Amino acid sequence: MEGNVKRRNTQQRKVILDILRSTDIHPTADWIYERAREYIPNISLGTVYRNLKILRDEGLILELNDGKQSRFDGRIDEHFHFKCTSCNSIYDIDTPEIVSVDESFLIKEGYQVDSYDVIFSGICPRCSGSQN
Amino acid sequence: MEGNVKRRNTQQRKVILDILRSTDIHPTADWIYERAREYIPNISLGTVYRNLKILRDEGLILELNDGKQSRFDGRIDEHFHFKCTSCNSIYDIDTPEIVSVDESFLIKEGYQVDSYDVIFSGICPRCSGSQN
DNA sequence: GTATATGCAAACAATTTGCACGCCT
């Protein structure tokens, strides 16, 4: 039903993945599109969306979401996210030891756990510094 | 800037909150709209959206998301979520003890943590039973 | 050579908004 599709290795997909791996701002499709145009001027937004979906399905990137739109993350190693409710930025939290999860209960209940994400919400240091 | 707006207590908002509190399926705005029409036949979808936003801002409900659209949760006590990647349902996980979080590191770094959500992804018991 | 991926633009789906009127307080 899925799985072994013969994928071509296109310039477009390569550029998109490179862009995503070179930033930690968890960009939107549109931001990626604008960056990609610097390398492939006539790349289309549709292609960006199509490739992001492919990369996500292949497990090479993560799709997050900011409530309004999708954001993408080139990091797939274990880390968490902090969503600032003031500036809407998403920060990486790189200290796996602050969260510990025991999935055994879920497995016992019949859930097949593929992954989990922990999303903290609140005010980031930058925003709580500049009282706005 | 926000905060003390003088809110009226409308039938519409009351019905929406009641509906949300009486289900655990984390419905979409549209589902809530259809239910609400049973009580207020000419309620509009715009009103449903407006009130969901208000209730969320007041902290009375949670806004989740299934990748494509928003889903809403009338429960605000501590619990986690399991998102089935097969049927797209969101399940409540009511066992707080399976996750433990030490926020002190974040606080030390200057983050103000208001809440956090843990979202498991995978296949739910129902879907893994019926191999589809 | 062939089929998958692309660019383009139109279509779509979810959500938001402007406006005149209605109804809570």
Add this chain to the structure above:
DNA sequence: AGGCGTGCAAATTGTTTGCATATAC
């Protein structure tokens, strides 16, 4: 009575898709 909330419909926004062509293999 006054102003926030509503219904309605149109507008907006983010994303997807159909099709002819280009290109990776």
